[in-house]
Amino acid sequence: MWQSRRVQQMLMGLSLMLLLTACHHDKDKPEVHDYTLARTVLVYMVAENSLSPYATYYSPSDIDEMLAAKTSLTKNDHLVIYLDNVGEPRIYDITNKTKATKFSELKPAYTFPKEVNSASPDVLAEVLTYVEKHYPADVYGLIGWSHGSAWVSSTYEGDKKAPRRSFGLDNGLNNYENIGHQMNIDEMAAALATFPKFEFILFDACFMQSVEVAYELRHCAKYLIGSPAEIPAPGAPYHEIVPVMFDDTKTAPHIAQSYYEYYASSYYGSLMSVVDCTELEGFAAVTHRMIEQHRNDLLNLSYGDRLNYFSYDWVGYKSTYPDFYDMQGLMQAVLTEEEYSEWKAAFDKMCVAAYHSSSWYSAYPVSKGGNHWTVNEEQYCGLSMFVPLDKYKYGAVNFSADYQNTSWAQDVWNEK
Numbered sequence: 001m002w003q004s005r006r007v008q009q010m011l012m013g014l015s016l017m018l019l020l021t022a023c024h025h026d027k028d029k030p031e032v033h034d035y036t037l038a039r040t041v042l043v044y045m046v047a048e049n050s051l052s053p054y055a056t057y058y059s060p061s062d063i064d065e066m067l068a069a070k071t072s073l074t075k076n077d078h079l080v081i082y083l084d085n086v087g088e089p090r091i092y093d094i095t096n097k098t099k100a101t102k103f104s105e106l107k108p109a110y111t112f113p114k115e116v117n118s119a120s121p122d123v124l125a126e127v128l129t130y131v132e133k134h135y136p137a138d139v140y141g142l143i144g145w146s147h148g149s150a151w152v153s154s155t156y157e158g159d160k161k162a163p164r165r166s167f168g169l170d171n172g173l174n175n176y177e178n179i180g181h182q183m184n185i186d187e188m189a190a191a192l193a194t195f196p197k198f199e200f201i202l203f204d205a206c207f208m209q210s211v212e213v214a215y216e217l218r219h220c221a222k223y224l225i226g227s228p229a230e231i232p233a234p235g236a237p238y239h240e241i242v243p244v245m246f247d248d249t250k251t252a253p254h255i256a257q258s259y260y261e262y263y264a265s266s267y268y269g270s271l272m273s274v275v276d277c278t279e280l281e282g283f284a285a286v287t288h289r290m291i292e293q294h295r296n297d298l299l300n301l302s303y304g305d306r307l308n309y310f311s312y313d314w315v316g317y318k319s320t321y322p323d324f325y326d327m328q329g330l331m332q333a334v335l336t337e338e339e340y341s342e343w344k345a346a347f348d349k350m351c352v353a354a355y356h357s358s359s360w361y362s363a364y365p366v367s368k369g370g371n372h373w374t375v376n377e378e379q380y381c382g383l384s385m386f387v388p389l390d391k392y393k394y395g396a397v398n399f400s401a402d403y404q405n406t407s408w409a410q411d412v413w414n415e416k
Contacts, residue, residue, distance in 0.1 A: 038076035040137035041245055044127065046118045046146035046168035046183075047085035050176045054234055055085050055145070056103045062145070063092075063103040065238035070098050072243035078135040079242060082127045084118040086174045091130065109134075119146075119168035119181040121191035128195050141245055142198045142221070144168070145235065147178070148205030149321055150384065151212035151406050152399065154182040164320045164397065166213075167205060185216045186405070192220040199223065200245075200252045206230040207309065210384040211327055212408040214275045215284060223252035223352075224275040225259075228324060228384040229309040229360050229373070232268035253353035260355035269357035271375070273382025279350035286346040288412045290331065290339055295415075297334040298387050306330060307379040312391075315364060322392055322399040329379030330387065347381065354382035388413070 043066070047055040055062050066079060073079060079094040090108035100106040110130065116123050146168040155164050156179070167188060171180030192198070198221040203209065209226035217224060241258045244250045256272040263270035291298065309324040331343055359372045388400035388409075403409050 038078075038137040039139045039141070039246055040078045040080060040131060040135045041141035041143065041242075042128070042131050043079070043081045043143040043145055044118075044124065045081060045083045045085070046144075046170055047083060048118065048171050048174060049147060049169040049180065050178050051145075051147065051235075052085040052176055055083060058234070060239075061103055062235055062238055063106065066094060066242055067098065067101055067103070067106065068239040069242035070094050070096055072096075073246050076137075077246050078137070079246075080131050080135055082118075084116070084170065088112050088114065089116055089118060091127070093135065115172065115174070117170050117172060117181050119170040119183045121183060121187040124183070124188065125191045125194065128191070132195060139199050140196055141200050141202070142192075143202045143204055143236070144208070145204045147182075148203060148208045150207045150210040150324060151185055151216070151386065151403070151408075152321060153184045153402055153405065155320075155397065156181055167203070167208065185213050186407070189216050189220055192217070197221060200225055200255065202226065202236070202241075202255060204231065204236045207321075207324055207384070209273055209275070209382060210324065210386070212386060212403075212406045214277070214383065215280055215408040215411070216406065218277045218280040221277055224277060225252055225256045225272065227271045228273070228326065228382060229271045230362050232263050232266070232270070232361070237262040256353055257355060260357075264355070264357045267361060269360035269372070271356045271360055271380075271382065273354040274352050275383070276350055276352050279346075283346045283350040284408070284412050286343055287331075288416075290335060290343055291413060292415070293339070294334040295413075298330060299389060301330070301333055301387075306333065307376045309373075309384055310362075311364065312395075319395065320397065322386060324384035325387065326376075326379050326381055327383050327385035328381030329376065330385060332379060351382060354380070356380050356382070 045055055063081060066081070073096040075096060077095065081092040081094065083090055083092065089112040091110040092106055093109045144167055147165055148167045149165050151166060152164045153166060165182035166185045168183045169178060169180050171177045200223040201217065201221040203226035207228065207230065209228045214224050236259055240262050241255055244254050244258045252274045256274045260270045260272040303325065307326040307329040310321050312319050312321065312323045332340060335343060356375050359374045362371055362373050365371050386403055388403050392399040
């Protein structure tokens with residue numbers, strides 16, 4: 001059986017370029033690695049919020065889907081789930097020997113003795129310590145499962161106001177309310193930095209594929225996978241992507257492609273991309289040089305025809321999110337042809353795959369267009385970028401001031 005698996009790996013490795021094709025534009029493919037030892041993927045489910053039913057209740061739940069894919073794991077693999085929904089937080093371990101076929105049959109490997117704030121970087125670090133100790137591996141992956149909103153930081157103050165959030169939402173009440181603690185991305189990066197570098201981090205959360213998030217997490221993973229827009233309510237198709245995550249011949253673009261293809265022709269649509277973190281600092285240097293020349297152009301650009309993943313103006317100045325503009329659409333609008341060619345070459349080294357359907361479903365209706373937003377294919381690259389426009393200074397939240405706390409603003413946007 002082991003020999004046949006090795007033969008299969010070699011055959012699949014030879015056909016990798018064919019397997020990486022997609023319905024939309026694909027970038028240069030990353031090197032294929034043949035991992036034959038232990039692999040552990042942690043699904044960090046911050047579900048003490050409105051998403052809780054998708055984790056365990058709706059049929060099939062996300063954990064039911066994970067169990068359906070358990071036969072794709074080898075004897076050294078572990079799919080570890082940290083779940084904080086209603087009740088005490090607990091950790092589950094799925095292997096190819098797990099007997100449970102649905103969540104109700106799955107027994108926790110560890111149950112926390114009391115309620116914790118799962119949107120705290122300290123709790124994330126505690127869970128990672130447990131996983132590293134009990135499920136050591138040669139290769140680690142991480143899935144961030146919860147609500148998300150890119151780089152914007154939390155404003156949670158008890159129960160007094162609705163939050164802005166970066167990743168995760170823990171209401172501390174064991175119910176479905178969406179007011180509670182969140183984890184800022186710089187806090188997340190600090191927690192992750194003390195552990196072995198992840199092969200990939202997949203955000204099963206809305207808006208997380210922004211260049212600001214990627215740059216903040218550049219030292220924590222080799223690849224970042226996510227969507228610049230809202231993701232479908234049911235989240236990742238785990239019965240489809242778990243086998244890909246544990247396949248020794250597959251890499252991050254395969255995971256993104258599998259996620260994308262599941263929803264591409266559905267009512268929801270799908271936008272996904274993959275960032276190679278090793279290329280981020282070189283890309284940042286090129287982008288900074290371009291912004292130095294065109295900062296005022298970006299600040300005075302007419303944004304009405306730019307691809308946007310959340311309309312701040314449509315929702316109103318009390319919005320808890322800013323605009324999330326596709327960064328390619330922005331750079332196209334202000335760079336010369338020669339500059340854009342140089343910037344795009346650097347971008348294509350950094351963003352190794354990007355997929356999109358013709359539209360995606362949004363919880364926020366588009367004027368006269370219902371709830372489906374159209375993708376401008378010429379502008380689409382799969383990453384959003386913030387521009388600190390004057391309008392943000394006068395709303396309920398000064399996003400432009402908040403933006404200055406990001407590493408991307410300090411290294412790329414600001415004058416030096």
